[in-house]
Amino acid sequence: MIEKLIKLREKNPKIVVGLMSGTSADGVDVAVVEVLNAGRQTKVKTIGWKTFPFDEGLKKLILKNSQPETSKVDEICRLNFLLAQIYADSIFKTLDELGISVSDVDLIGSHGQTIQHLPGEVEISGYKVKGTLQIGDPGVIAKLTGIPTVGNFRVGDMALCGEGAPLVPYFDYIIFTSDSLNRLV
Numbered sequence: 001m002i003e004k005l006i007k008l009r010e011k012n013p014k015i016v017v018g019l020m021s022g023t024s025a026d027g028v029d030v031a032v033v034e035v036l037n038a039g040r041q042t043k044v045k046t047i048g049w050k051t052f053p054f055d056e057g058l059k060k061l062i063l064k065n066s067q068p069e070t071s072k073v074d075e076i077c078r079l080n081f082l083l084a085q086i087y088a089d090s091i092f093k094t095l096d097e098l099g100i101s102v103s104d105v106d107l108i109g110s111h112g113q114t115i116q117h118l119p120g121e122v123e124i125s126g127y128k129v130k131g132t133l134q135i136g137d138p139g140v141i142a143k144l145t146g147i148p149t150v151g152n153f154r155v156g157d158m159a160l161c162g163e164g165a166p167l168v169p170y171f172d173y174i175i176f177t178s179d180s181l182n183r184l185v
Helices: 002-010 056-064 073-098 138-145 153-159 167-176
Strands: 014-021 027-036 043-053 107-124 127-135
Touching: 014 073, 027 073, 043 073, 056 073, 073 107, 073 127, 073 138, 107 138, 107 153, 127 153
Parallel strands: 014 107
Antiparallel strands: 014 027, 027 043, 107 127
């Protein structure tokens, strides 16, 4: 896997799949994009996208386990794997519909399903801590698809003192940066 990631760094363009399911737990969005160049020269072109609604029972189970008073650790554990399976199946269906081979995809980026987001610090055992929990494990997605998968974006941002939303500012920078215009997003 490491060798594949090293080669991926040099590949231009790259085909990347992005996954997102929001706090409403309505379903998963799959976007397939072509990423060209890097840094300020990055260009992103949408190849296609598809939304896969969650059935009502799954939606209720996710929302139930997003509330401290009704969540159960065993259900969260199973949902973590179930959502990864649903994400993988959604990727396969989207790629098939777009006529893209799984072997042509270079990377998957998965936000996961947020079930708890606690950006405010509290003190526990002498430590100031925040917390966030996304399920739909990227490691499971990688194993099921055979495609390198990155995730835990919120976790990484909060570990570096962020609020847990690192992708929007970066995306806005890539898409809206101009040497000649001032823009406000």
